[in-house]
Amino acid sequence: DAEETATPQDRVFAPPRVRRMAREEGIDLSSLEGSGPGGRITAADVQAAASGGPVGGAQAQQPAETAAESGATTGDSSETGGAAVETEGRTEAESGIESE
Amino acid sequence: MVVGDVTTGTDVLIIGAGPAGYVAAIRAGQLDLDVTLVEKEAYGGTCLNHGCIPSKALITATDIAHDARNAEAMGIHADPAIDLAGMVDWKDGVVDQLTSGVEKLCKANQVNLLEGTATFTDEHTARVSHSGEGQGSETLEFEHAVVATGSRPIEIPNFEFGDEPVLNSRQALALDSVPDSLVVVGAGYIGMELASVFAKLGTDVTVIEMLDSILPGYDDDLKRPVKQRANDLGIEFEFGYTASEWHERADGEGITVAADPVEETAADGGSAEAIEDETGESLELDAEKVLVAVGREPVSDTLDLEAAGVETDDRGFIETDSRARTNVDHVFAVGDVAGEPMLAHKGSAEGQVAAEVIAGEPAAIDYQAMPAVVFTDPEIATVGMTESEAEENGFDTVVGQFPFRASGRALTTGESDGFVKVVAEEEDGYVLGASIVGPEASELIAELGLAIELGATLEDVASTVHAHPTLSESVMEAAENALGHAIHTLNR
Amino acid sequence: MVVGDVTTGTDVLIIGAGPAGYVAAIRAGQLDLDVTLVEKEAYGGTCLNHGCIPSKALITATDIAHDARNAEAMGIHADPAIDLAGMVDWKDGVVDQLTSGVEKLCKANQVNLLEGTATFTDEHTARVSHSGEGQGSETLEFEHAVVATGSRPIEIPNFEFGDEPVLNSRQALALDSVPDSLVVVGAGYIGMELASVFAKLGTDVTVIEMLDSILPGYDDDLKRPVKQRANDLGIEFEFGYTASEWHERADGEGITVAADPVEETAADGGSAEAIEDETGESLELDAEKVLVAVGREPVSDTLDLEAAGVETDDRGFIETDSRARTNVDHVFAVGDVAGEPMLAHKGSAEGQVAAEVIAGEPAAIDYQAMPAVVFTDPEIATVGMTESEAEENGFDTVVGQFPFRASGRALTTGESDGFVKVVAEEEDGYVLGASIVGPEASELIAELGLAIELGATLEDVASTVHAHPTLSESVMEAAENALGHAIHTLNR
Numbered sequence A: 001d002a003e004e005t006a007t008p009q010d011r012v013f014a015p016p017r018v019r020r021m022a023r024e025e026g027i028d029l030s031s032l033e034g035s036g037p038g039g040r041i042t043a044a045d046v047q048a049a050a051s052g053g054p055v056g057g058a059q060a061q062q063p064a065e066t067a068a069e070s071g072a073t074t075g076d077s078s079e080t081g082g083a084a085v086e087t088e089g090r091t092e093a094e095s096g097i098e099s100e
Numbered sequence B, C: 001m002v003v004g005d006v007t008t009g010t011d012v013l014i015i016g017a018g019p020a021g022y023v024a025a026i027r028a029g030q031l032d033l034d035v036t037l038v039e040k041e042a043y044g045g046t047c048l049n050h051g052c053i054p055s056k057a058l059i060t061a062t063d064i065a066h067d068a069r070n071a072e073a074m075g076i077h078a079d080p081a082i083d084l085a086g087m088v089d090w091k092d093g094v095v096d097q098l099t100s101g102v103e104k105l106c107k108a109n110q111v112n113l114l115e116g117t118a119t120f121t122d123e124h125t126a127r128v129s130h131s132g133e134g135q136g137s138e139t140l141e142f143e144h145a146v147v148a149t150g151s152r153p154i155e156i157p158n159f160e161f162g163d164e165p166v167l168n169s170r171q172a173l174a175l176d177s178v179p180d181s182l183v184v185v186g187a188g189y190i191g192m193e194l195a196s197v198f199a200k201l202g203t204d205v206t207v208i209e210m211l212d213s214i215l216p217g218y219d220d221d222l223k224r225p226v227k228q229r230a231n232d233l234g235i236e237f238e239f240g241y242t243a244s245e246w247h248e249r250a251d252g253e254g255i256t257v258a259a260d261p262v263e264e265t266a267a268d269g270g271s272a273e274a275i276e277d278e279t280g281e282s283l284e285l286d287a288e289k290v291l292v293a294v295g296r297e298p299v300s301d302t303l304d305l306e307a308a309g310v311e312t313d314d315r316g317f318i319e320t321d322s323r324a325r326t327n328v329d330h331v332f333a334v335g336d337v338a339g340e341p342m343l344a345h346k347g348s349a350e351g352q353v354a355a356e357v358i359a360g361e362p363a364a365i366d367y368q369a370m371p372a373v374v375f376t377d378p379e380i381a382t383v384g385m386t387e388s389e390a391e392e393n394g395f396d397t398v399v400g401q402f403p404f405r406a407s408g409r410a411l412t413t414g415e416s417d418g419f420v421k422v423v424a425e426e427e428d429g430y431v432l433g434a435s436i437v438g439p440e441a442s443e444l445i446a447e448l449g450l451a452i453e454l455g456a457t458l459e460d461v462a463s464t465v466h467a468h469p470t471l472s473e474s475v476m477e478a479a480e481n482a483l484g485h486a487i488h489t490l491n492r
């Protein structure tokens, strides 16, 4: 199990809380376009995908300190809301597919 | 919990109270599950009783004496005397404090503690047999089981741990007098940690290793300062040999350990190659004791896993998914018995995940930032990918490095061997891995583990202000070096 | 660089080669700016020559002896002898290595080094006068200037640093024999660090402090273990007194320091209140020397700032914006001269920003995660907001704590006083601040600085695997405690 490897194609850059949220929502992080620096996936991205709606509402929950993360636009991430997949079992979200 | 020849039920049966099992139990208790934790020997398992804690206690204590003895350049003149029996007493006190703490924490979290040896009887029942006072056995029905039975040291032919001069790590950590001389078989992390402790206690130490270098699996640049320090401590190495047998010496003054050269074909398929002995001749090493530290194997053969339908791989490890689940849906396995890396914190992390998954939470374990530490002198710590692993995984990488000899804080401690190395993805600078050899490597690696988990970039690490003067500045400087603008080292 | 009574030009003139100035210079060099760094005394400034580095060298070295002397419980019996002259030699060697390193790094980054004292002559020129060999002066025309002239110890009436038994921190760090007794005036971090060093060297130390506790500005719970340890070391405290004068004793055996009780109205407006002496009587303390460590003041009065039009506040600090810019657009100020916190890494961070802004980059300095460390025994380290600061800023907070006595690693080092405390925003768990008192606090704080900078949450820190057994696990456990599910401490 420790042998799980990531490749540039399937490595997702997202903090633990975001990976947990994705598992809770059953969202495949690899289907998301990250709005953080360099494409890092943020909580707002997952919330937006989960609600299938625009990202703006979720962004409002970010405190000022993380403006860098939430400030960027998340463009087409709402389109991926429907691409959510169930993540039970061996293939989980956090070892999913890179967003780029 | 009723003890006797009766059947009781529990939501979660956890077998083994090491750092994997007791953490699973505490977390399960916090999640309001009805938990029973069965332990046959001692709360805290190998780690607290015979592993991490006792070894680190002796390493730190011998270092206090060693550092003072070797601080003449600093104007300190000391000739400390070490009373090993006293040191071992102190160490035992530390262990007692921690293991009784574990017991208390379990109880405070409503974990039912049960002393005894558990074996599966079918998919939903286990028998727990008690030896000693409360002799007898009882049957436990469970909804979920977590196997956390750990590992044990591997024996090699002709070296039986029961025989007096042959020691495993557990026995070595309990010695109460310093052997004059010691042969250590195996230059893995346990062998190297203990070799250093005994060398600092004044023992003549010789290490026999099958492969051609210490610490198989670690990069050469990380090993170099450790090997150098070991040489400085007077530790002798015999690479490319395997210990074949031992016998009492005729003069009654100790033992002789015989070792054979490894034939090239017999060498482990690992990256380091075995050296063929030119002459092909055997070695004979005189010593007072011999410590065998050639690795550990899972404890999966003594609990009738078949009765529960749980499968192991060919080395005996129980295979699990990232939810810590075995091939049987309601049975989980965590810690050493569930595979490499056999490290306490890996087991604890798996234990938490198992408990959370049983409670219905969407937990999963992710091995992308699993640290590993070797408490040699100096320490080695790694997390995430090495440069070559990153490249094998298809990343274009950029690497930054900072030598401790350029660190003001390192110089003020008199300990400035080693370096911090950071590996990142080239385009966006995501930190992928790090390795450190040098002072406080074990503590410094934490920041880089967090960096990897957070998806931090080199710039994030480099632009975080680090307090001066600290060793942690070296982490920042390594990140700056990868970006081409370190301040305290040249950027080439 | 031509030296003589001529005018030369430079893009960037940097005045002062302390950690603020030399870092600005190196960074500016890396950014291909034409830089001239003027230093009147020694590369590395206060920090490398008379501050951070020498103090930490003596702290660490005396600790090596002290730890060995006090390790009987671990079975170690030692009676180290300390030769202070030897220790100071070693310390000087460390300083030389670092300062010559700074010089080399400057040159390698194409920084023009100029020895001399700079004063402004107008908005775009400065005079640099050389004493000693290359006596004379020259005029420098600059596009941009960076003022990095640092700070100096504050003198109090009747205690002149020139007088033999009166010491400032610099002089105290250069003593080559151990005073029998020492009065320390001021229980700030410099006073407390040095009081501990001398107490460990065997000096009878008495600390006089105007306020009612040590380390003004730090929370009481952080100070408590430090105060306790100081008491254990035999350090005496006289709170609520100010030193009024000193005189040689009639018997010629040393000096007497007189101190007056602070009147309540005279007390500093800070949080800690001065104690009114019941009797209102003065104290007389006999000692061999007296160390005055009552604070530091900016060096802004000796370089004709007015000629350049640069303004200071009423304490003499140059006011700057987050780009390190003064009221004059092309003049920057960094480090101690630019205000609190007067810490080396703050100066270095500002220095980098100044260089980058001059090079046209969008850099800015952010003080939200500026760490501070006190290298007392045990160490204190803080970063970000305290609980009360967070509340004053309108945050609903949640706090998590982990005591080192529950840390396996701490117990194995014999040093388990203190704790890690994490302050977070309640709703989403964003980490806002942290404070640590205990072993390696200075190193452990780094991870929490990164957490704050990256906007990490408690969950992020708690679910990052930390190596076992390490002190850094305590950071993770404090975060877990804030979330209500720490493993190794009770969650209430």
Ligand SMILES: Cc1cc2nc3c(=O)[nH]c(=O)nc-3n(C[C@H](O)[C@H](O)[C@H](O)COP(=O)(O)OP(=O)(O)OC[C@H]3O[C@@H](n4cnc5c(N)ncnc54)[C@H](O)[C@@H]3O)c2cc1C
Pocket (backbone or CB within 6 Å): B015, B016, B017, B018, B019, B020, B021, B022, B038, B039, B040, B041, B042, B043, B044, B045, B046, B047, B048, B050, B051, B052, B053, B055, B116, B117, B118, B119, B148, B149, B150, B151, B169, B170, B190, B299, B302, B303, B334, B335, B336, B337, B342, B343, B344, B345, B346, B347, B375, C467, C468, C469
């Ligand atoms: C000398 C040494 C030093 C080490 N240093 C470190 C270190 O610094 N850092 C680190 O991370 N790791 C270290 N390790 C490894 C670490 O000890 C293990 O990874 C860790 O103990 C594994 O935890 P575990 O809970 O899986 O198993 P264990 O700790 O082995 O615990 C298993 C428990 O299960 C019990 N048990 C087994 N079978 C049964 C049964 N049928 N019924 C009831 N109870 C049963 C055993 O009695 C035992 O208490 C060290 C190991 C050694 C030997």
Ligand SMILES: Cc1cc2nc3c(=O)[nH]c(=O)nc-3n(C[C@H](O)[C@H](O)[C@H](O)COP(=O)(O)OP(=O)(O)OC[C@H]3O[C@@H](n4cnc5c(N)ncnc54)[C@H](O)[C@@H]3O)c2cc1C
Pocket (backbone or CB within 6 Å): B467, B468, B469, C015, C016, C017, C018, C019, C020, C021, C038, C039, C040, C041, C042, C043, C044, C045, C046, C047, C048, C050, C051, C052, C053, C055, C116, C117, C118, C119, C148, C149, C150, C151, C169, C170, C190, C299, C302, C303, C334, C335, C336, C337, C342, C343, C344, C345, C346, C347, C375
């Ligand atoms: C005993 C002690 C311990 C300390 N410990 C720590 C610690 O552990 N951690 C920490 O962060 N901080 C510590 N500090 C504080 C730290 O030393 C300062 O914050 C830091 O040195 C400030 O850097 P600077 O570059 O602003 O100024 P300085 O380091 O003071 O450097 C200013 C330089 O400018 C030169 N200069 C001044 N005027 C002129 C002029 N007109 N022309 C040419 N050159 C000039 C001076 O000679 C000096 O070299 C300590 C201080 C002391 C005294």
